[in-house]
Amino acid sequence: MATGFESDLEMSVEDFTTFRDYVHEKSGIYFAENKMYLVKNRLQKRMAELDMKTVRDYFYHVKYDTSLKEFNHLMTLITTNETSFFRNEPQLKSFSDEVLLKMIEEKQKAGKSRSLKIWSAGCSTGEEPYTLGMMILEKLKGLTGWKTEIIASDISEAVLQKARRGEYAGITLRNVSPDMLNKYYTKNGDLYQIKPEVKSLVKFSHLNLNDTRKMAMMNNMDVIFCRNVMIYFSEEVKKQLVRGFFNALKPGGYYYIGHSETLHGLSKAFKLVYFKNALVYHKEVGAAGTETKTKTSTFSRPAKTATASPGAASGASRALDLLAKIKKPTVGVK
Numbered sequence: 001m002a003t004g005f006e007s008d009l010e011m012s013v014e015d016f017t018t019f020r021d022y023v024h025e026k027s028g029i030y031f032a033e034n035k036m037y038l039v040k041n042r043l044q045k046r047m048a049e050l051d052m053k054t055v056r057d058y059f060y061h062v063k064y065d066t067s068l069k070e071f072n073h074l075m076t077l078i079t080t081n082e083t084s085f086f087r088n089e090p091q092l093k094s095f096s097d098e099v100l101l102k103m104i105e106e107k108q109k110a111g112k113s114r115s116l117k118i119w120s121a122g123c124s125t126g127e128e129p130y131t132l133g134m135m136i137l138e139k140l141k142g143l144t145g146w147k148t149e150i151i152a153s154d155i156s157e158a159v160l161q162k163a164r165r166g167e168y169a170g171i172t173l174r175n176v177s178p179d180m181l182n183k184y185y186t187k188n189g190d191l192y193q194i195k196p197e198v199k200s201l202v203k204f205s206h207l208n209l210n211d212t213r214k215m216a217m218m219n220n221m222d223v224i225f226c227r228n229v230m231i232y233f234s235e236e237v238k239k240q241l242v243r244g245f246f247n248a249l250k251p252g253g254y255y256y257i258g259h260s261e262t263l264h265g266l267s268k269a270f271k272l273v274y275f276k277n278a279l280v281y282h283k284e285v286g287a288a289g290t291e292t293k294t295k296t297s298t299f300s301r302p303a304k305t306a307t308a309s310p311g312a313a314s315g316a317s318r319a320l321d322l323l324a325k326i327k328k329p330t331v332g333v334k
């Protein structure tokens with residue numbers, strides 16, 4: 001609800017630019033000029049709580065808080081956390097019926113360790129990693145000796161707290177079948193609680209995907225899901241992030257991005273694989289182990305076209321991406 005304070009809040013273009021560049025440098029999230037009012041709206045409630053009158057005061061409060069408490073608060077304010085269970089079913093079907101089955105078979109045949117390491121990067125309130133956990137349990141039914149680890153990370157502490165609770169209600173459950181609801185959730189009044197057998201597979205951790213030092217510590221992943229996260233980043237941060245994911249994957253691993261996202265213009269390291277249900281990026285066995293940085297520094301200014309709007313990746317760019325892959329089916333590592 002609007003208050004007198006909110007309508008009084010002033011944000012000059014200079015304040016906005018200072019704030020926006022700081023957020024970009026730290027988190028990779030980039031707000032184009034047309035997002036000024038969105039940023040202002042998201043800040044004003046917090047500023048009122050702190051009794052701060054100017055955006056500049058709040059900026060210094062965030063910047064010089066060495067505990068990072070206010071920075072973490074800010075991340076919760078400015079991130080978009082929309083998610084749901086079984087989001088984008090064709091992609092998930094390709095994961096469970098194609099990628100997962102293939103991996104299980106290959107690992108069994110090769111006598112490799114019976115383990116699956118999956119990363120849900122930008123997991124929001126937990127629906128994505130729990131969905132993956134349920135799908136893995138379904139596929140491993142009747143098989144013995146398998147160990148599954150799902151690492152679920154996000155920059156917002158608030159969403160991670162909710163994720164760890166594992167209690168859900170309402171619209172987020174709309175795509176869960178009655179059978180899965182029965183098997184993997186315990187109904188408690190209006191709430192559906194994730195059962196321990198699923199919960200125990202998922203480890204939640206606070207991770208800023210723009211932190212290259214921490215990103216370098218993520219490795220040996222069989223599959224990475226980073227869906228609907230990159231859309232908020234500048235082009236240079238997207239490139240850096242995709243390099244990080246390439247390096248974090250095992251050779252033979254798979255990488256899922258959001259339905260409206262593309263790697264076109266970001267990376268040629270992955271091969272795009274056409275599964276029956278979806279297109280998935282693949283780190284081929286024999287691809288060079290580490291993709292090195294090719295361009296631009298981490299914190300220099302973003303390209304003009306970058307935008308924080310969801311859906312920024314157009315259908316046209318996806319089509320171009322596909323066309324490029326069709327012409328060159330196997331794409332090498334830079």
Ligand SMILES: C[S@@+](CC[C@H](N)C(=O)[O-])C[C@H]1O[C@@H](n2cnc3c(N)ncnc32)[C@H](O)[C@@H]1O
Pocket residue numbers: 027028029079080081082083084087121122123124125128153154155156159207208209210226227228229232258
């Ligand atoms: C729209 S949600 C996507 C959730 C889920 N992956 C899905 O597709 O349903 C985007 C999430 O990315 C997180 N995020 C944004 N920037 C991030 C960063 N720099 N590091 C880690 N997580 C980030 C946000 O906090 C938010 O929870």
